[in-house]
Amino acid sequence: MSVLTAGVDEAGRGPLAGAVFAAAVILDPAKPIAGLADSKVLSEARRDALAILIKRDALAWCVASASVDEIDQLNILQATMLAMSRAVDGLSVRPGLAQIDGNRVPRLLSVPGEAIVKGDAKVAAISAASILAKTARDAELVALDVLHPQYGFARHKGYPTAEHLAAIEAHGVLGAHRKSFGPVKSWLARQQGMLF
Numbered sequence: 781m782s783v784l785t786a787g788v789d790e791a792g793r794g795p796l797a798g799a800v801f802a803a804a805v806i807l808d809p810a811k812p813i814a815g816l817a818d819s820k821v822l823s824e825a826r827r828d829a830l831a832i833l834i835k836r837d838a839l840a841w842c843v844a845s846a847s848v849d850e851i852d853q854l855n856i857l858q859a860t861m862l863a864m865s866r867a868v869d870g871l872s873v874r875p876g877l878a879q880i881d882g883n884r885v886p887r888l889l890s891v892p893g894e895a896i897v898k899g900d901a902k903v904a905a906i907s908a909a910s911i912l913a914k915t916a917r918d919a920e921l922v923a924l925d926v927l928h929p930q931y932g933f934a935r936h937k938g939y940p941t942a943e944h945l946a947a948i949e950a951h952g953v954l955g956a957h958r959k960s961f962g963p964v965k966s967w968l969a970r971q972q973g974m975l976f
Contacts, residue, residue: 783876796963799851800851802863808839880893880906
């Protein structure tokens, strides 16, 4: 009997705001999903459509995250690894192997792991995980945009675009911002300087 393999990927390491998300997916060989690819090369509409199919047809899937506070306490790499471990632990079916996109296997992983560089373009289950992680993170940023429309989160998804940096200058730092990230940290330091 072949080993059940979960594909694992993350979304949201680079942005200045929001949690980092990870997903783990065990695909069903009897229900292949056409069109799986690295989420970054797919249109938003295609990702959304594929996410529905993945959730319907996969043997198991789980989306997990690590919070802004965890990112600031641990650093983004460790928080990403934590989110990946949580995604694998949250699967309703336990895999025999987790294939992780990138060059590192999370230390806390509860099953054997294998790192695959550019795995999201090579392994269907990792592509599926990248799509679920990305659509979940985008949904969080769209929700944040409803609460704070002046920041433009629905457009830039928290990445350090000119629009986002200008919004931080104009409106300040939110609880959803990662305080350990350069542009946010330097804005806070300048505010601190003005207080003294």
